Amino acid sequence: RQKGEAVPPRYEFSIIRKDGEKRHVEISMSTIHDAQGQPLSIGQILDITERKQAEEKLLRLSSAVEQAGDGIAITDMEGNTLFVNRAWADMHGYTVEEITGKHLAMFHTKEQLQNEVAPFNELVMKNGSNAGEVGHLRKDGNTFPTLMTTTIRKDAAGNPVGLIGTARDITERKQAEKEIQESEERFRALFNSSNDAIMTLAPPTWKFTSGNPAILNIFKVESEKEFTSLGPGDVSPEKQPDGRPSSELAQKMIQTAMEEGSGFFNWTHKRMDGEEFPATVLLTRVDLTNTSFLQATVRDITEQAQMEQYIRKTMERRGEQLQITTEIAQNISAAPGLEEIYERVVTLVKERFGYYHTQIFRHDPEKNAMVVIKGYGKAGQTMLSAGHNLPYRNSHPPRANPARDN
CATH class of the missing domain: 3.30.450.20 (PAS domain)
Structure with a gap:
C-alpha cells in the first residue's frame, strides 16, 4: 500500500496455512487511542472460507439460472413474480423488467387458467410438485404449449413461502409429433386399403x-x-x-x-x-x-399370368394359322383348273383349321345374293344341290363365319 493511502476498515485476502490448505480471511481494522491520546490500530482476522464458498456456489447457481435455456420463475405463494430469468421473459415476448412483480396469470388465457393451470396447481399444492403440459400466452396474443415443472419453495423451517416453476417451449416437438402422427395415419390408411x-x-x-x-x-x-x-x-x-x-x-x-x-x-x-x-x-x-x-x-398376379398365357397361345395359334395359310396357298397353286382349286380350298381349310364345314360363295347380281358354288363333303353337296344362297339386305353382302369342330 502506498504511503499516505488510507487503510480500508475491512478487506479480504487469501492465506496459506502451515499444512498447505488455502483459506479466505477478512481483516477488520479499527483505531483507538491510548491514555496519552496516541492512535493505536487494532486488527481482527476472521476466517470466511465457508462464506466465500457459499457465495461462489450462489454465483454459479445464479449464472446457471440466467443462462438456462428453459424459462425459470420464482413467485410468492399468491403467484406474484419475484424473479424470472431471461429465457422466461424471451419465451413470452417481454423484458424481465416488465414481468417482475406481476401475477403469473398474465401468461395464460382465461381458458388455459380454467382448464389447465387450475388442475395443474391443485396437484402442486397436494403433492408439493407437479409436471406436465400447460398452455401459455405470449405478449403478442399467440398461445404455445410448454412442459411445466412447479415445486413449492420452503424456508429453513419447512414452511411454504413460494413457488419455483420452469417452462420449456415444446412447440417444435408438438409439431414434429403431429407430423409423425399424420404420417403414421397416412401410412396406416395405405396399409389397410392396399389390395x-x-x-x-x-x-x-x-x-x-x-x-x-x-x-x-x-x-x-x-x-x-x-x-x-x-x-x-x-x-x-x-x-x-x-x-x-x-x-x-x-x-x-x-x-x-x-x-x-x-x-x-x-x-x-x-x-x-x-x-x-x-x-x-x-x-x-x-x-x-x-x-x-x-x-x-x-x-x-393370377389374372396377369392368365392374360399372358392367353396372349401367348393366341400368338402361337396365329403363327400356326399363317403357316397353314401358306401351305394351302402353295397347294392350290399347283391345281390344274378352277374347279380343282375350289375343291382343294374347301378341303384344306376344313381339315387344317378344324372347321365343321366349309363353303365358297360367289356374288350373283341377278339373285342379289351370295350363292354356294362349292362345299365340303355331303353337307356341302346338299347345299350346292339345293342352290343355297344368302340374300343381301340393304344392298350389302352378308357376312358368314366358318364353324369349328370344337
Whole structure:
C-alpha cells in the first residue's frame, strides 16, 4: 500500500496455512487511542472460507439460472413474480423488467387458467410438485404449449413461502409429433386399403409379425393372429416351379434383402386352402434404432399370368394359322383348273383349321345374293344341290363365319 493511502476498515485476502490448505480471511481494522491520546490500530482476522464458498456456489447457481435455456420463475405463494430469468421473459415476448412483480396469470388465457393451470396447481399444492403440459400466452396474443415443472419453495423451517416453476417451449416437438402422427395415419390408411398383401417379418425365426387386411383374402386366413403364427414356408408350396425347395429359396431371398436393402422376385405362393397362385414379392429392409426387419409386399398376379398365357397361345395359334395359310396357298397353286382349286380350298381349310364345314360363295347380281358354288363333303353337296344362297339386305353382302369342330 502506498504511503499516505488510507487503510480500508475491512478487506479480504487469501492465506496459506502451515499444512498447505488455502483459506479466505477478512481483516477488520479499527483505531483507538491510548491514555496519552496516541492512535493505536487494532486488527481482527476472521476466517470466511465457508462464506466465500457459499457465495461462489450462489454465483454459479445464479449464472446457471440466467443462462438456462428453459424459462425459470420464482413467485410468492399468491403467484406474484419475484424473479424470472431471461429465457422466461424471451419465451413470452417481454423484458424481465416488465414481468417482475406481476401475477403469473398474465401468461395464460382465461381458458388455459380454467382448464389447465387450475388442475395443474391443485396437484402442486397436494403433492408439493407437479409436471406436465400447460398452455401459455405470449405478449403478442399467440398461445404455445410448454412442459411445466412447479415445486413449492420452503424456508429453513419447512414452511411454504413460494413457488419455483420452469417452462420449456415444446412447440417444435408438438409439431414434429403431429407430423409423425399424420404420417403414421397416412401410412396406416395405405396399409389397410392396399389390395396387395403387406406384412412384416422379423428375425430370428422370420415368422410374420403383422399383416394388413388384404392378407385375409389373398392367403385365405381367418385373422391376423392366425397369419402371425405362420412363416414364408407355410404359405408356399414345397417346391418352386424351378424345382428348388421353397424353404431354402425363401431364406436366400431374405438374406439378400437384408444385405442389399431390398429384393424383388416372382414367387409361387399357396393359400391356406391349398390353392397355389403366382405372385410378385417386394422385400424391403426397415432399420430402427436397435433392430432391423423386413416388410414384404405380395401381389397376386393370377389374372396377369392368365392374360399372358392367353396372349401367348393366341400368338402361337396365329403363327400356326399363317403357316397353314401358306401351305394351302402353295397347294392350290399347283391345281390344274378352277374347279380343282375350289375343291382343294374347301378341303384344306376344313381339315387344317378344324372347321365343321366349309363353303365358297360367289356374288350373283341377278339373285342379289351370295350363292354356294362349292362345299365340303355331303353337307356341302346338299347345299350346292339345293342352290343355297344368302340374300343381301340393304344392298350389302352378308357376312358368314366358318364353324369349328370344337
